Amino acid sequence: MCLAVPGRVDRIYEEGGTRMGRVDFGGIVKEVCLEFVPEVEVGDYTIVHVGFALSKIDEAEARETLETFRAMGVLAEELGEEGDDPHEVSG
């Protein structure tokens, strides 16, 4: 699998000729190689896999996807959709 998670770039620096950065994942900070994402700047979010940033997260695309979802969610609520009862388990 390819476990990659979004984190916020807090700092960018050079180390031994390599573009490195400190990336924050919900309050934990790891050193990450930024060599593959020359466009990433401090404050950007990036997807990190085994210590390497692989792409800059596109804020506008994320917002668009979420808005599409929200429209569906709102629609569902208006239709009075009920979720499963979480305390009912069939054996």
Added chain:
Amino acid sequence: MKYLDEFRDGSVARALVEEIRQVVTRPWVLMEVCGGQTHAILRNGIDQVLPEAVELVHGPGCPVCVTPLEVIDRALAIAQQPGVIFCSFGDMLRVPGSSTDLLRVKAEGADVRMVYSPLDALKLARLHRDRQVVFFGIGFETTAPANAMAVTRASEEGLTNFSMLVSQVLVPPAIEAICASRSNRVQGFLAAGHVCTVMGTGQYPAIAERFGVPIVVTGFEPLDLLEGIRRAVVQLERGEARVENAYARVVADEGNPVARALLEQVFAVTDQPWRGIGTIPKSGWRLAPAYRAFDAAERFEVGAIRTLESPDCRSGEVLQGLITPPECPAFGTACTPRHPLGATMVSSEGACAAYFLNGRTKGAPAHA
């Protein structure tokens, strides 16, 4: 966490499920290729909330599972050589070779270390100049840039005590092999989002067209997966077979050009054996001639190690989506994570292990 939490919203998930329910008029079989997606589907119970008409089968997208037995035996042979520090990702440590695994050889005295990144292995090589540091470079296209970067760094720094045992596999040839198989049931694919983050989407239109299957590039959060499923079902219902990107916040159509250029430089395409499946033509990468000096298999002369797989396990059929894990007679009885018979029970990413660990055994109370 930003960009994770928003994509886990329960009420939106239910709305997406409802959308799928409205669209679907007949049974469809979809495959999620990536083991990470398999894990997320089972962990969140996504397969349980889908309409029954939509069947998910789990693909061969776990690099840990499909690493050939003989490569693991080579890793074990290298790790047991004196003076070696053998570094690996955590999930490779427990994968059994033909007689033992990395955790066991560690217990017997080998210096085996778990690292988060190939860069950690490079650090060890700089720190221990008197030792040979070997990194187990497994993975799909997502992990390849990291492995490639470690090799080029070692080359530039003249780190003669660093090498890599490479077992890199490629997704598109595997999808083609599944589509071309005579017993193929898969009608649509969720393409692995993070593989596409590196490679882009350009390899897929030809496959979609040739085999008439929709391919939807999909992310890993519950809403991403449901949206990928929804889009694949919409295409199937309309009789379409296009490539769509449902993970556009992360995946650009051209992928990551910087990473791709490095991959071109460091790796060369090769025929690759997949554990449980067999050899798929041009489905792997080995180090290109310019970097052969960093090939641990050559440096430690373990290339001649050949291992045949046990015939008792049906992981090949599981990996191709022909059967679900509980349909294998050995599942949960002769074959468990404690004594895995085959690739898919080996890693927590493997379909069989994911089923077992999420209690999806026969008669378990998992289905609502």
Added chain:
Amino acid sequence: MPEPPRFDEWTCPMPLRETPTVVMGHGGGGRLSGELLEHLFLPAFRNEALEARGDAALVAVPAGRLAFATDAHVVRPLVFPGGSIGELAVYGTVNDLAMVGARPLHLSASFILEEGLAMEQLAAIVGRMAEAARRAGVAIVTGDTKVVERGHGDGCYLTTSGIGVVPEGRSVGPDRARAGDAVIVSGTIGDHGVAILSVREGLAFESAIESDCAPLSELVERLFAASVEVRALRDPTRGGLAATLIEIAERSAVGVVLDEGAVPVRPEVRGACELLGLDPLMIANEGKLVAIVPDAQAEAALEALRSVAIGRQAVRIGSVVSEHPGTVVMTTAIGGRRVVTLPLGEQLPRIC
């Protein structure tokens, strides 16, 4: 991240300063052993029973059933964010006693030291142990020290045993959960395990996460003081919340249903778990308890727990059910379900 030495804790550090590291003689029963006792253990743990220096401690015990527990501790590094092997050794046994409803009273401490351990580090650990014992209201009344050759130990292994007394009328056990009961956890899960991971070679990361190691006896006393009919108490250490609940489900022959959204996890712990592909349910805690209480008393139990600082984030995370006995099921945020199972051994980070 070794702590600065706490020479202020030592009443008379001179003889120990002459041996800046632990040597074989410190376990040999001769003068060096005596100096360790005289200048380190006695001043730090100061209590009558210990100062009597008998082969065994003589202590008075109130009436009631005697609870007796032991706990061995090995941890690397010896000092980690938010704690050390010293606190773990004290709270480990104190919490085991508290989980059977006992009031912890007296502990023994047995040190296996590796030749070459810095005396300052040993002093720091002993100082932390003494502080932990004070906080937990117990006395370390007897002990022993052995030294092994360099390369045969991780600096320090520490085993504590302890006794406590269960007051009349308390009867808790992992086999007493009943269908309909509430499942409560006293706070966020996974803090300790992630704090240890954050300083582990090859995985290290920066975070503000500290081990949650703490004595749980006060939480237990508050529960009983509030007249809660506690059925089962457990501190979810190794194997985490998952192992604890599976054990209760199996021993009581009941099912447990957890609500994924209700399980409290600190954002940083979640971040670490996302990054490394770990499940917070399976990560160790050292200062949390799980309480199974009758449904009608869930609110009273929560109120009691929240009246203590370390229980302020106590919350109900699920229910005991009659279905699927022996199995823990988690309802997920999207309305799906998964069966909670245990990893084979240690959870390994999933990277690919």
